[in-house]
Amino acid sequence: MKITRNKVYKFISVVIILIFAFLFTFPLYWIITGAFKPYEAINSLTPEWWPSEWVTTHFEKLMSNRKAPLWELHIPFGSFFSENGKPIVFWEGPEAPAAIRWLINTVFMAVTAMLLTCVTAAMAGYALAKKRFVGRTVLFTLIVCAMALPKQVILIPLVREMSDLNLYNTIWSVIFPAVGWPFGVFLIKQFSEGIPGEILESARIDGAGEIKTFINIVFPMIKPGVGALAIFTFINTWNDYFMQLIMLVNSEVWTISLGIAKLQGEYSTDYGLLMAGATMAAIPIITVFIIFQKYFTKGITMGAVKG
Amino acid sequence: MTNQVYTKRSRALVRRETTAAYLFLLPSLFFFVVFVIYPMIMCIYTSFFDSTMGREDIFIGFTNYVNLFQDEIFLGALKNTTIIVVVSVPAVCAFSLWVASVIYDMKGAACSAFRCIFYLPVVTGSVAVTVVWKWMYNNYYGILNYVGTKTGILDTNINWLGDSRFALWCIILILFTTSVGQPIVLYVSALGNVDNSLVEAAQVDGATRFQLFWKIKWPQIMPTTLYILVITTINSFQCFALIQLLTSGGPQHSTDTIMYYIYYMAFTLYKYGYANAMGVILAIIIAVLSAIQFKLAQSNT
Structure with missing residues (x-):
């Protein structure tokens, strides 16, 4: 009797969760199918649940909407020497649809932020967990407090700072604050606690220097943590719309999310075009997420284990 | 003598260890101090100034803060933000706990499939999600009105985002779908780590499913x-993104939130000092709430 009641409860719960799962995937389904529906289907009073006809007109419109050079390489710190404080471009790519450029910008931004975060956080997290040094407690407290504060409150001073550094309106103004965000250090610190002290000790006795110890012994041990942090940073930077919105002004430096948001301002009811843009923004990041899902889940749960 | 040598050596060791530690910390600290700590200090500092574009800041003491609490739009935004928090936080927590409790003991593939699905709206990104919801909420072509009127739940089409009675709730609904992903992942892993010997002991003693959950699992998670x-x-x-892209705070400020109002103040009206004062207030509110939640949770266990 008891077992059957449990089973009934379980069965009903699973059914309800399946319904919710359907509702949660529906917007994504609507984005992708909407991107391929003809105008008449989109602006019809009876929605088409499955596109009766697949068209690519919206993608064509998106591609011809704006043009931009495919890439622009700057001379490092060139803005400090140029007369107007703008970056000096030394290599400009061929002209291409702006949406492609936005995608390239976004990938560049997310990958760079990811690499920088992983390297700096791996080093700092290890030192914080395994080294006894003056100011350790103070630093750790500062990091935890900074993490609890809303990121957005620092954005206004950040805009001013970036324009003082001639970085405003460049992709670096989005990358650097993402690297500075201390979550990564915290995550790796939690992960490095598990490194046995004896291993580090024996490495020291064998005469391995600090850097050698870090590269050959510590890094292989914290690799899963770094992997989790990498995918976490990648997805978060990709989707950090607010930061991109206030830092990036010219359409050549926009990211794909920002580009779509701006398109929405111009073509607020051209849902086909907007869905095509949303598809371009969402598909790459969802693919990355599904491939690295395991690491990602680990990163989330590790961050929650508070010391 | 030996003692003295020993302390000298250990002091040298400590110094070496400290130097090494700071060298490892240096790159990370650089970014942390320059792009997080410095702007945080500047945020507090500027909040005492009348600060705008193209002229020197003027020190005005607490005037920004005093003005804030006489600013009706700010108080409205505070109210809306409170509604969002009070509604969405318990809803998100309860829903994700329930989902997690059902899926955590499923087979690996099924469990991760569900986790993935509930995480999708987060990964999709707020812009893409907002764009499609705007379409679904549309007065004429929106699927919500279509389904609503076809099933007889709605008498006529509703202008969801244009009606101050519904707009905030529409935002909360989207916020809900983009918020439950992470809690579900966390709860699934927490429930998986619950000490099984306690659960089995309770089952032997004849605990009901309900008791098992509240008496054994709940304290542990x-x-x-x-x-x-x-x-x-x-x-x-x-x-923020939902508000900025869907309603811009309208209609009649019914969906203004603090975050959106800060953005509006700073980047539309260029009142940096005033916006920073709001940022400080927001930070204080969040810090106090976190502390309260922490205390409450501690006294419960």
């Missing part, structure tokens, strides 16, 4: 609940 409460609260306070 308390730290996770606390963490989820804190991050969900912070996320709900920071609700």
